[in-house]
Amino acid sequence: MAKPNKALIKLPAYQEERIGTQIAEGETIRAARPHVLTDVVTNYCPGCTHGIVNRLVAECIDELGIEGKTVGIAPVGCSVMMYDFFNCDMIEAAHGRAPAVATGVKRVHPENVVFAYQGDGDLASIGTAETVHAATRGEKITVIFINNAIYGMTGGQMAPTSLPNQVTQTSPYGRDVSKVGYPVRISELLATLDGVAYVERVTCDSRQHIMQAKKAIKKAFQNQIDGIGYSLVEVVATCPTNWGMTPLDAFQWLRDNMLPYYPLGVYKDVVADGFATAADAALERAKDCPIAQQKKED
């Protein structure tokens, strides 16, 4: 394969405009890096699904044409360097605090699109409170949650989402649920909250699932643009390095073990349920509670 000519590939507009552009004699762009991604080489391991999800997020931002008003919040974890990979404004948050930081940004600039990208240790352990409360406040933000059942950056410790009997560095005899309890199922948990507009669990082990994941991520962004409410997409992901598997084996393990425990699907979608916003859905759910029905006087 011919080496792409970097200087020529750097075209100003979004990907759609680039596709099909003749860049040299006999060379046509069939696919290009989304504009919102920088040309920095990522630090993700071979076979890691972070790269795929980063790209899906980037494609959604490009396709929605929102790069100029998007502010991303990078977490602490393997995707900690995300602020280097994206061309939109980025903030590096403390471990678990991305939803709180996102809240601050969104409250200052409600017209902006704010997303937080977090792993399982970040979102479901040290940042559980921030996650639950941003969701129940109905913060109009988009959260991408990478669940690979392990702490990757620190070298494979037990995560809040590690499966029962899963062997990790800190559960060397397998996760003993009688001692350390059960995995947190975030999508199921958040779907019960009134501020939440949309929760879907997806994965990216196949082309079909990747397309489904992209659809979900795009919807999570679109919901924010439309002011519908808090949206979260949980991506069941792999960590070949810390699972100690080849990328292919890791995907097989994901299909065999992760997906039965974390079933894919839509856990909440107020729009599909016929509501304009999460607030309307919340009002309906509490229809028998008089005080919850009180209209605010201005």
Next chain:
Amino acid sequence: MADYNHELLCVLSGFGGQGLLFAGKIMANCGLIDGRQVSWMPSYGPEMRGGTANCSVSLSDDAIGTPFITKPTALIAMNQPSVEKFAASVQPGGAIVIDTTLAMNGAEGVELADGVEVAAFKATEIAEAEGLKGLANIICLGKLWSLTNFCEREVADAAITKCVPPKRRHLLEPNLRAFQLGIDA
């Protein structure tokens, strides 16, 4: 006698709900109107919940140091614990007003400094008899004013007018009347 025109250091103390913090605010506003240095320092926290409530009000011609008053020149005490806690610390020549409706023993058994003037009377009883329930605080304030003349009478009336919120305008007249009752008591 203490020089109240130069400096008034007053502790107002009683049960929560007796309105002593409010009476203190009126006193502080007298100082404000007169252009004096003023501080108003409440007790706060769990102390306020059902127990004693007190505040320290300083009016002075000089910059005020500590707003916590340890040696008051004047004291309004509306319950017995307040008398016991503060009466002995009143400076020589100072003034004490005690509502004996609740502080039934008055200043009995308290070692007072030389020349301290004590006015002990049943302020709460008077208030209720006059249809001014809840205004014993203002009656006590009026009494203290008559003992110390810490400001001009018009200034006191103006401060009361300022402190009664516009939403409760109907309470202005009773407050002014209570103040006068205290002077006469």
Next chain:
Amino acid sequence: MKGNEVLAEAAMRAGCRFFFGYPITPQTELAAYMAKKLPTIGGTFLQAESEIAAINMVYGAAAAGARVMTSSSSPGVSLKGEGVSYMAGADCPGVIVNVQRGGPGLGGIQPSQSDYFQATRALGHGDFYMPVFAPSTVQEMADLIYDAFDLADEYRTPTMILADGMIGQMMEPVLLPPERDLSTLPAKPWATSGSRMERKHNVINSLYLSPNKLEDTNYERFERYEQIKEKHQRQELMSCDDAQIVVVAFGAASRIARTAVRDARKKGIKAGLLRPITLWPFPTKAIDELCDGGASSFLSVELNMGQMVQDVRLAVNGRASVDFYGRTGGVLPTPEEVLQAIEKVAAGEPVVQSAEPGAVGSLLPHPKHRKSSYERGE
């Protein structure tokens, strides 16, 4: 107005439109005032789920370019340490108010100055400082928070108002500063407010995996600190011209010390008061001048077991004697106690660290006279 309410009002006048906090005594009036007024002037008040979330919301709003603040009291400020460290590392301006109470642990709720170390020695992990203002009057609550916002923006640093329950709860007359025209606030071209495709994207970050890069950013930040030390030391001096004994006290303690110094003068003791208004940077230049001017003794009076006294010793650097007098746990010394301490210094005697049992204002017996539960046979 109460000191806490004045802080809130003056902050809004300084252009603060965002407040994130969590309830804690004795700063509740501040948050309540913000909750009531901010929405009416186009601002946002948000009660966060925790202090940690609150400070991270502040971080986010600061990164987005807003004038933003949070307030708490000692135990809550500990929780904010994480976020403050990130703000310092990412050069995000914001104001943190600490209306101090007694500690350690849950402590009490009475006025205290036990967080001096925490405030002046980097609140949170890492190699950083932040400017700390110590108001001693309600008027200064207004004036200093106004300055704190400006300084924060100018040097891209978090700043702190280190108040205490006494100044927070008391009412004094106050002249409020003028309403700031928001359009006159400093521009923040570094803010992550959306590139609008008109500039290179901004990144707010405190992570530098290359040691050299991290060292460079730290060096750059400490150059700014040097400028702050040079230009922004603030203090008030009272009767210091011919003072031999200089009492050093800030905030609530300075109010008590002021009365005591006045009383000492009446007794013919050549005492003066140095009241640091900035705790970091500590007013070392003023101490230099006092040492040069013939002050032979310094007495640090604090509502703790002796924290600022370390800075006084460092600044005095052996040129004069340095003593300490303090009460802790929310106990306030009386002016008489402080006067006694001044008299001890004047007589060249050691200063007793606590009030004598039964002394006016002494709510606790002297530790020496207190029996442990073991000794009481419990």
